[in-house]
Amino acid sequence: MATQLSLNFDVPGAQSDATLLRDPAFEQNKQDAIHRWVPWIAGFSAGFVGDALQHYLPDPGRRDIHVLDPFAGVGTTLVESLRRGYNVTGIELNPFAALAARVKCSAFTRDPGKLLSAIVSFERQARERTDPIDKAFERGDDVFQCTPAPKSRPPAAFRSRTPFFSPAVEQKVLHCLDLINEVADPHIRELMSLALGSILVQVSNYSYEPSLGSRAAAGKTNVLNADVVSLLSARLYMMYHDVIVYRDEMMQWTPLPSSRVIEGDARLMLQTVEEDSIDIVITSPPYLNNYHYVRNTRPHLFWLNFVSKPSDLKRLERSNFGKYWQTVRGAEPSKLQFNFPYLKQIIDEIAVKNPQKHVYGGKGWANYAIEYFNDCYTLCQNFYRTLRKGALAIIVLGNSIIQGVNVPTDLLFGHIGELCHLKLDEIHILRKKRVGNSIINSSIRNGGSYEISLYEAAVILRKD
Ligand SMILES: C[S@@+](CC[C@H](N)C(=O)[O-])C[C@H]1O[C@@H](n2cnc3c(N)ncnc32)[C@H](O)[C@@H]1O
CATH class of the missing domain: 3.40.50.150 (Vaccinia Virus protein VP39)
Incomplete structure (x- = not known):
């Protein structure tokens, strides 16, 4: 009591x-x-x-x-x-x-035109780099053999009981990180990092229940593959849309x-x-x-x-x-x-x-x-x-x-x-x-x- x-x-x-x-x-x-x-x-x-x-x-x-x-x-x-x-x-x-x-x-304060062209370019390149991963996944091949290989590496000291990402998802996330790192404008780079951060758990083998735990422990199946590029692009286009609305709203001040x-x-x-x-x-x-x-x-x-x-x-x-x-x-x-x-x-x-x-x-x-x-x-x-x-x-x-x-x-x-x-x-x-x-x-x-x-x-x- x-x-x-x-x-x-x-x-x-x-x-x-x-x-x-x-x-x-x-x-x-x-x-x-x-x-x-x-x-x-x-x-x-x-x-x-x-x-x-x-x-x-x-x-x-x-x-x-x-x-x-x-x-x-x-x-x-x-x-x-x-x-x-x-x-x-x-x-x-x-x-x-x-x-x-x-x-x-x-x-x-961001320029919507610049943001849109960065998003379009990101989506195109991300698809080119990750399509081979989906094909390899469908064939049951080793996704780590796909070319081009991502330059980014998983964070060495990040440990999780269950692998945080499945191999296919991990390779895709690494390609997205490569592309984000290549963006010259630091503000757009930050916005894209935020977008990636906002979908990380969604494409992982973990979920919030409300603390972060493995999907398996919550009775859910693991995420063997996910359309990381579509999810991330959708988030970015949503951000672009909101930036336009926000700019209009702020113009009164x-x-x-x-x-x-x-x-x-x-x-x-x-x-x-x-x-x-x-x-x-x-x-x-x-x-x-x-x-x-x-x-x-x-x-x-x-x-x-x-x-x-x-x-x-x-x-x-x-x-x-x-x-x-x-x-x-x-x-x-x-x-x-x-x-x-x-x-x-x-x-x-x-x-x-x-x-x-x-x-x-x-x-x-x-x-x-x-x-x-x-x-x-x-x-x-x-x-x-x-x-x-x-x-x-x-x-x-x-x-x-x-x-x-x-x-x-x-x-x-x-x-x-x-x-x-x-x-x-x-x-x-x-x-x-x-x-x-x-x-x-x-x-x-x-x-x-x-x-x-x-x-x-x-x-x-x-x-x-
Ligand atoms: C209840 S949440 C606030 C959420 C916020 N109202 C919002 O709408 O997002 C508390 C926040 O305090 C942050 N926090 C914890 N310790 C802090 C500290 N010493 N100084 C500043 N922030 C801290 C946490 O990281 C967390 O984001």
Whole structure:
């Protein structure tokens, strides 16, 4: 049974159900121009961002507004803000997500004519180079003997239990990489890399369930061959189409709004974001659910050459907001860096669960929760410094159940904000019964009964 401690601090307008903000789930983005370019498991919906901007900016017509998303993901907040003429800064640790945010934010400045001719040329050459692979595959011949052979090589340090690609698909992906590397314009090259990244898993022997796992483990058959060139070309033509729409849309703004995507750690934002400069933050940090962004994008990181060795991945894991349970479970017990007795009580309750499991029990999970909330504290301190007076930070978070203990992350974050001199205006419940892997060793995962539902909430903090 999940347990719940009672709250002993007040939350103004606490946990009211939202009617003014749309569901933040990414699902709808799969149909929306620009947002549909790259699926991102934890992405926002464009509609949610639009609602938040409209409702919470005191004067949405002003042009000098600066929006910050320190966990930019694939750039949903940034793109929606740009579309409304606002200047944006995004910070994103994961290089693949940062690539997506960067390409999407600057796409309206690209020349559609140049883009189209690059796509047409790519498709033609890709077909010429990969047709022999399909023929060899149909005949049952060795696809590695096909000529021309691709120059690119699979990333040497990328390991997977099941071969990530079948031989035919792998050869085709390598040819596509060759062609992308040959593109002279760096912006078009980035856009094409992003397109390739967006279909990598689709043509592989892996799938998102929602974490990355082999297709076989999910009861699906392996992908022995796939029409990589058609899939990739279709994605590129879709991007081309969206660039035209985006350019038209952005023409209403003179001067054009500015955008900046920083590939880095949001906890260090004071190095890159000016103090008292931000009019609104709309963001969603990683939840307290140990969703492994780095592991789940390993194929993209290796195949698109963002990392080349396991220590590169380790560096990203260590910099991840809240760390990962795997990284901190065995460490010396961490300490909360601030005084918050209610949170301390929750963590102590987690720490004594399942002692027989050692670091895999409560002890390891308590360590993870402490690291997570210490990072929340740093983040709120940074918000206090970077927000202008009167500005808001809208933070979307989900509660968690850890070792059977309910952790109301939204309420806790709100109070941490107050410890950092921000005012907690309200908390809106956006979505109940969230699905995903956010349930850690709880009665829900074990099929038992439970009394605490999972939800997502928007925490609204203000700098007075
Ligand atoms: C919940 S997702 C945000 C998704 C985003 N709202 C969107 O629409 O795409 C959290 C993001 O935080 C990123 N992240 C994790 N640790 C970070 C850090 N220390 N600094 C910046 N970004 C980080 C993850 O890579 C992930 O993309």
